[in-house]
Amino acid sequence: MLEISELRKRFAAAPGSPEGKLALDGIGFAVRPGEMFGFVGANGAGKTTTMRIVMGVLKADAGSVNWQGKPLGYAERQRFGYMPEERGLYQKMRAGEQIEYFGQLHGLSAAAAKKATDELLERLGLTERRNDSVESLSLGNQQRVQLAVALVHEPEVLILDEPFSGLDPIAVEALATALQERCRGGVPVIFSSHQLELVERLCDSVGIVSAGRMVASGTVGDLRAAEGRTLRVVVRGATPGWADGLPGELSLAGDRQVLLVTGGDDQEILRRAIKAGHVEHFGVEQPSLTEIFKEAVA
Amino acid sequence: MNGMMLVARREIGTQIRTRAFKIGLLITAVLVGALAFAPKLLDRPDTYTVGTVNSQQLPLAQAAPDAKFEWRSFPDEAKAKEAVLAGDVDAVLVDGVKVITDGEIESELGVLMQSTNREVKLGAAGVSIPPLQMESVGADTRYEAARTGIAVVLVLVLFMLIIGQTMMVAMGVVEEKGSRIVEILLSSIRPWQLLGGKIIGLGVLGLINLGTILVVGLGASMASGFAAEFPPGMAGIVAGVLIWFMLGYAFFATLAAALASLVSRQEEVGNVMSPLTMLIMAAYFVAFYATSDPTGTVATIVSFVPPFSSMVMPVRMAATEVPLWEVAASGALMILAVLATLSFGAKVYERAVLRTGARVKLGEVLRAK
Numbered sequence: 001m002l003e004i005s006e007l008r009k010r011f012a013a014a015p016g017s018p019e020g021k022l023a024l025d026g027i028g029f030a031v032r033p034g035e036m037f038g039f040v041g042a043n044g045a046g047k048t049t050t051m052r053i054v055m056g057v058l059k060a061d062a063g064s065v066n067w068q069g070k071p072l073g074y075a076e077r078q079r080f081g082y083m084p085e086e087r088g089l090y091q092k093m094r095a096g097e098q099i100e101y102f103g104q105l106h107g108l109s110a111a112a113a114k115k116a117t118d119e120l121l122e123r124l125g126l127t128e129r130r131n132d133s134v135e136s137l138s139l140g141n142q143q144r145v146q147l148a149v150a151l152v153h154e155p156e157v158l159i160l161d162e163p164f165s166g167l168d169p170i171a172v173e174a175l176a177t178a179l180q181e182r183c184r185g186g187v188p189v190i191f192s193s194h195q196l197e198l199v200e201r202l203c204d205s206v207g208i209v210s211a212g213r214m215v216a217s218g219t220v221g222d223l224r225a226a227e228g229r230t231l232r233v234v235v236r237g238a239t240p241g242w243a244d245g246l247p248g249e250l251s252l253a254g255d256r257q258v259l260l261v262t263g264g265d266d267q268e269i270l271r272r273a274i275k276a277g278h279v280e281h282f283g284v285e286q287p288s289l290t291e292i293f294k295e296a297v298a
Numbered sequence: 299m300n301g302m303m304l305v306a307r308r309e310i311g312t313q314i315r316t317r318a319f320k321i322g323l324l325i326t327a328v329l330v331g332a333l334a335f336a337p338k339l340l341d342r343p344d345t346y347t348v349g350t351v352n353s354q355q356l357p358l359a360q361a362a363p364d365a366k367f368e369w370r371s372f373p374d375e376a377k378a379k380e381a382v383l384a385g386d387v388d389a390v391l392v393d394g395v396k397v398i399t400d401g402e403i404e405s406e407l408g409v410l411m412q413s414t415n416r417e418v419k420l421g422a423a424g425v426s427i428p429p430l431q432m433e434s435v436g437a438d439t440r441y442e443a444a445r446t447g448i449a450v451v452l453v454l455v456l457f458m459l460i461i462g463q464t465m466m467v468a469m470g471v472v473e474e475k476g477s478r479i480v481e482i483l484l485s486s487i488r489p490w491q492l493l494g495g496k497i498i499g500l501g502v503l504g505l506i507n508l509g510t511i512l513v514v515g516l517g518a519s520m521a522s523g524f525a526a527e528f529p530p531g532m533a534g535i536v537a538g539v540l541i542w543f544m545l546g547y548a549f550f551a552t553l554a555a556a557l558a559s560l561v562s563r564q565e566e567v568g569n570v571m572s573p574l575t576m577l578i579m580a581a582y583f584v585a586f587y588a589t590s591d592p593t594g595t596v597a598t599i600v601s602f603v604p605p606f607s608s609m610v611m612p613v614r615m616a617a618t619e620v621p622l623w624e625v626a627a628s629g630a631l632m633i634l635a636v637l638a639t640l641s642f643g644a645k646v647y648e649r650a651v652l653r654t655g656a657r658v659k660l661g662e663v664l665r666a667k
Contacts, residue, residue, distance in 0.1 A: 012662075055485045057652055078486050088479035093312055104304050105486045149482065 002054075002072075002157055002188050003030045007063035009049055009212075023049045024060070025212035031188040031205075036179065038199035039192040040293060041209030047192040048085050050209075051161050054190075055082050067157070078106055081155030083163055087146050089134045095141075096121060096130035099148045106153035113152065120148040124174065140171040147175060151182070158182060160191040164198060176202055200289040208296045216296040223292050231266055233259040234281035235273050242276030256280065301487035305495025306502065309470070313503050323507060327514045333451060334518035346407055349390035351378045356391065356414040441529035448528075449589040449617035452539060455511055456609050457582040460546055461575065463504040467551045468558035468567050470496055475651050476562045489648040497551045501544065508543055512536055538625070539612050545629070546608025548636045550578060552643035559651040560658045570657070577605070585609040592617035602628045604635035 005028040011021045024046045031037045039047050052058040054065050056077050065072045090098055096117055103113030121127045124144045134142060143166070150158065158179070164172050180202070183189050193199050199206060200220055207217040216223055235242070238257045243250050246269060248261025257277075261269060273279050287295075313319050344365040348358065351372045358367050370387060372378040375398070378390040382400050389399045389407060397403065397411060420427065474480040474492075483492055516536075519525040529535075553574050561570045584606055588597035592614045601610040601620075607628045614620050650658045 052481070055481065057481045057484060074488075080485065082482055082485050084478040084481040086478045088474075088477040088482055090312070090473070090479060091477075092316070093308075097311075101304070101308055102482065102486070105301060105483065107486075 001030055001032050001066075001068065002190075003064075003066040004028055004050065004054065005064055005066075007050060007053055007065075008061045009046075009053065009058065010061055023212055024053075024063075026063070027209065027212060027214050028063070029207045029214055029217050031190055033186045033188055034183055035188055035204045036183045036202055037188070037190045038203035038206045039190060039209065040194070040196060040199055040206060040289075041192075042297060045209040045297075046212040047209055048161055049212075051082075051159050051190070051192065052084075054159055055080065057084075076156075079153070079156045081150035081153070081158045081160075083146055083150045083160040085161040087142065089142060089146060089149070091135040092133055094131050094133055095126060095137065095145045098134060098145065099152050102149045103152040108153055116152050116154070117148070120151060123178070124148060140167060143167055143171065144174070147178065151178070156187060158187055158189040158191075160189070162193060163191050164193050164195055172198065196289040196293060206289065208293055210297040216292070220289060220292075223289075223296075224287055227287050227292060227295065228262050230285040230287070231259075231261045231264075231269060232281060232283055232285045233261070233269065233273050233279065235259070235276055236278040236280055238273070238277035242272055246272075260285070301491040302495040302498070305487070305492055306499035309496055309499025310502055313466075313500070314506075319503070323510055326507065327510055330451075330511050330515045331518040334515055334524050335522040344406070346389070346404075347387045348407075348411075349378055349381060349387040351375050351390060351392045353391045353394040354418075356411060356418060358410055358414055361414050361417075362410055441527060444524075444527040445529050445617050446589060448535070449592070449613045450586075451515075452616050453582065453585045453589055453609065453613050455508070456539070456543060456546070456585070456612065457578070459504050459507055459543065460550055460609075461578050463500050463547055464550045464554045464574070464578065465567075465571070466500050466503075467496060468554040468571055469564060470500070471555050471558040471647075471651070472561060472564055472567050475559060475654060476564065478654065480651055484652065489651065490644050493552075493555055493644055493647050497548065497555065501547050501551065504543065504547055505540070508540065512539070535612075535616050538615050541629070542608050542612040542632075545632045545636055546581075546605060549605045549608065549632070549639050550574065552636075552639045556643035556646035556650075557660075559647045560660060560663070562654050562657075566657060581606045581609045585613045588613045589617055602631060604632045607632050 007024045007027045009022075009024040011023055027046060027050055029037070039050075041047050049058065053060045054072070056072075056074065067076050070076075093101070099117040099120060100110075100113040103116055104110060108116065118127075121130055124147070126141060126144055126148075129137060129141060134145060137145065143163075147163065150160065160179075163175060163179075167175065176198070179189055179191070203220070205217065205219050206223065208215050208223075216226070218226075231248070235257050237255055243257075243259050246259070246261050247264050248259050251258045251260075259269075259273075270279075270282055273282065345368065346358075346365065347368045347370065348356075349370045349372050351374060355369050359365070370381070372381060372390065375392050378387075378392065379398060381387050382390055382398055385400065389397050389403055389411065391397055391411070394415075397408075403411075417427070474483065480492070516525070516532075519528070554571060557570050557574060558567060561567065584596070584600050588594075588601070588610050591597055597610060597614055600606045601614050601624070611620070611625065611628050615625065646660065646663050649663045
């Protein structure tokens with residue numbers, strides 16, 4: 001389990017301002033093996049800073065990062081896979097050699113790195129591009145190489161900062177599949193994204209960050225439950241005034257009346273709706289992650 | 299150590315394959331080869347065409363073994379005059395008593411003809427004069443021209459290589475910092491491994507360049523016959539050049555990496571490197587000056603002062619005889635300077651290389667805990 005607790009980070013003051021910027025204000029969460037954790041939040045909320053601290057690229061002012069019950073150190077991080085926010089590859093280097101190089105830096109033997117590279121290139125559909133320089137690849141293929149760099153050493157944990165940004169739908173699917181495979185193999189995966197539908201679809205749990213703090217976290221189901229249930233009832237040809245006294249909003253759409261109601265006795269509402277007219281729809285509204293997100297950071 | 303070697307190997311492997319490296323190496327080899335043949339082409343012996351009218355040929359070649367003489371004889375003075383005016387002959391000896399030329403005679407030829415003539419006439423009269431014995435009581439200057447030539451080439455080669463490789467280090471550091479590769483790298487290796495590997499890798503490339511220059515230079519010199527003029531102890535000079543290059547490169551490259559780690563964009567490299575570039579230029583100028591006055595006070599003093607010594611000392615060693623203790627003392631000082639630079643540079647690099655964005659101030663880096 002990867003546990004991040006009470007991280008604090010204040011960046012040095014820019015000349016002229018005495019304070020500096022408070023980037024992390026006690027953020028904390030945990031990711032279990034085989035869990036995919038989606039990290040969402042507005043720009044500047046502290047996602048990247050958190051990930052950089054986990055990867056040891058930045059030092060936290062306070063707080064701790066534990067992996068399997070022990071403070072995360074340099075030796076353990078070598079077995080992590082990391083994709084930084086702004087993509088980093090050697091432009092002039094060949095794709096295959098680059099992946100092998102990072103594999104070896106992570107401790108693989110030359111032969112093992114080559115084997116792992118061949119397999120990854122095959123899986124990512126890049127076998128023909130092995131000897132092409134990175135700069136000659138399309139953006140999508142560069143991103144795949146970047147992913148391969150993060151995966152080549154069979155990492156125990158994956159930390160990916162905005163892995164889906166700038167990808168076309170097909171590349172998104174390929175990347176999502178690759179991540180899900182790793183996840184099923186027991187690897188905890190943390191990724192940040194602004195594509196909330198994607199996060200909702202892929203992630204077991206979600207953390208919503210705002211101003212350096214975790215404002216909501218848990219499974220998407222938990223977060224929905226916390227939002228409270230909203231009933232949506234559509235009745236055609238209803239007698240006016242049937243919904244009077246219910247804690248909700250009634251709107252008209254042609255000869256249909258739409259009632260959105262939070263709380264109250266759902267069975268009672270249903271009975272009144274049937275009496276009032278022809279019930280076309282009666283169900284619990286699922287708030288999307290986008291709505292939950294807006295609510296949480298408001 | 300393993301990580302550092304991997305980094306070094308990557309630097310060598312990727313650079314050596316580039317067209318720029320191969321072409322650069324080829325051009326240097328051709329230039330150096332041409333340079334070794336240049337003295338032979340430029341340093342042609344003087345050639346004179348001398349004519350006679352009713353006279354004996356003077357033993358000019360005996361008096362001036364370095365020059366070449368071509369003799370022609372004319373039936374009478376009128377024909378000789380024609381040839382002189384047409385520029386076919388430089389001078390014509392007429393009846394063994396006068397010399398006709400077109401305009402004033404070339405002074406060297408004039409003196410030569412006068413003195414040989416005198417000697418021949420005296421010899422005919424039975425007087426023999428033993429030639430003067432020449433003896434130098436100063437330093438051995440037999441190889442001076444060759445030494446100066448070698449030193450001038452050397453100073454240029456060292457300057458080009460040091461500034462070139464140093465710039466490569468700086469650009470490499472910024473490439474990794476600007477593209478955030480450094481974040482992935484530093485989550486698997488230590489900063490000193492990355493820095494050390496880069497400096498070693500590009501240094502090896504510099505040595506490959508330098509080695510090519512030396513091998514081609516020496517080989518071409520042997521082929522052209524210029525090697526015959528080499529001063530004794532050429533092997534020592536060559537070894538010295540290699541060692542001094544390594545020391546100078548280590549010093550400047552470490553500083554370059556430290557300075558480059560302060561910026562995130564290639565466009566800023568030139569700016570942040572300018573103090574260092576000026577330092578290298580200064581070393582170059584002093585070293586160049588030392589080629590013309592290798593035994594002077596300035597050259598002697600500066601050949602002890604790091605980092606200038608890394609360029610001035612090898613030049614002095616090539617241009618003149620330098621006592622061994624001076625080389626050793628200067629080397630020791632330079633090694634100390636390199637060690638100090640390494641510890642300083644590694645510290646700056648480690649603290650600055652992950653701080654992407656605006657240019658990081660050096661003072662800020664040093665003050666940070």
